[in-house]
Amino acid sequence: MDKLQAMTVLVRVVEAQSFSKAAETLSMPRSSVTTIIKNLEAHLGTPLLRRSTRTLSLTDAGARYFASCQAILSEIARAEDDLSIEVTHPRGRVRVDMPGVIGRAIVVPRLREFEERFPDIELMLGVSDRPADLIYDGIDCVIRTGELIDSTLVARRLGQLNWITCASPRYLSQHGEPDSVGALHTHRIINYISNATGRPMDWRFNVDGEAVVMTMTSRFAVNDTEAYLQCGLEGLGLIQLSEFAAFPYLQSGRLKEVLTETRCSPVPISILYPDGRNATAAVKVFVDWIVEIAKSDLLP
Structure with a gap:
């Protein structure tokens, strides 16, 4: 049994005061709504609803369970809304590591621009010639020069160094x-x-x-x-x-x-970050921004 679906159906039935109206708003057959409520009551081992030809009311146990379901579904909706807001208005902390010369010459001079576009993102920049380890050092993304070894990270090319x-x-x-x-x-x-x-x-x-x-x-x-x-x-x-x-x-x-x-062959320069499923919205917009400024400021 899908407990989350069962909670949603119960709340909709109580709010609509009707199995038929609940089924209509959920785009489900009335028989499916009835079966879900019956299975939920069987799972909990207690009746949740009192039914008659004209009225529908909660039992004492049903009222307590209904209140819990409302709170749980409300919290889920709030969490989803927060994520939706984060996607459209990214926020949070992004830890970045990059070679000192690139940080000083390209990124730092454009930080005011980044702040204006993404005021809710906090950047922590590691700017040095000593490469950091993403996992060990808790880094979200890194800029690296040279050929890349096989990795589970996503790599986006920024240009090349001569x-x-x-x-x-x-x-x-x-x-x-x-x-x-x-x-x-x-x-x-x-x-x-x-x-x-x-x-x-x-x-x-x-x-x-x-x-x-x-x-x-x-x-x-x-x-x-x-x-x-x-x-x-x-x-x-x-x-x-x-x-x-x-x-x-x-x-x-x-x-x-x-x-x-x-002159030897040019050396590629790339930005690396976790795959899309693990990267936050803030990390993604930072990476997009770096790719954007690299086109105008960095390399051919």
């Missing part, structure tokens, strides 16, 4: 500009330490259509993009990072790209 090799004019005036990938071994290199592995990241190039991966030795290595950039700006050596992170310094002349013909 990786470049560059150095400051100061460094290049002292050490010259490398004319080939092979010449890098005679230059000072700054390595970036992956927060995921704790090891320096390989340097990647594309030479005559072939992918080239090189493990470079260095005197200095850091695990933060801002610190990595600063090492390059100070003339400590060559650095390899996203064009997006280096762009303002390339424009100002504080950095210069080298080995332009050997």
Whole structure:
């Protein structure tokens, strides 16, 4: 027996004071309404209604049960209304993790716009180069660069990052500009330490259509993009990072790209979140917003 349906039928019969009228409003045959009430009374082990040819009234047990049914159905309706409101007017807290350079350059400058559009959503932004774990850290969605491993998460592509090799004019005036990938071994290199592995990241190039991966030795290595950039700006050596992170310094002349013909293939950037059944309305609208601003602010 469907108890929720039985409660609904009982409440409708009492409110309509008629089996026939209740059946009509429920779009059910009168016989089905009668059978449901009989089965409910049998299940509860007590009569709920007194019936005559002209009147319909509740027994004492029926009155108590009827009041409980009204309260339960009212609470269910309220819960459904709350969810409906949340879908049309999303609210709640969204925890997000993203690389520092994307957070600082793209997301934070647009937060006022997000607040104006979704005033009832509270954002908690994790902005760093150390990737968070969605489950362990209680994160709702993450922005990640690179190829994605198989996952139960939904991934939406935001664009791509072009990786470049560059150095400051100061460094290049002292050490010259490398004319080939092979010449890098005679230059000072700054390595970036992956927060995921704790090891320096390989340097990647594309030479005559072939992918080239090189493990470079260095005197200095850091695990933060801002610190990595600063090492390059100070003339400590060559650095390899996203064009997006280096762009303002390339424009100002504080950095210069080298080995332009050997850029490696672009790296995809994506936002990941739980599948639609588990993602809240607030998470979904945040993801949609990120996809929207990425089209205009981020990448080709």
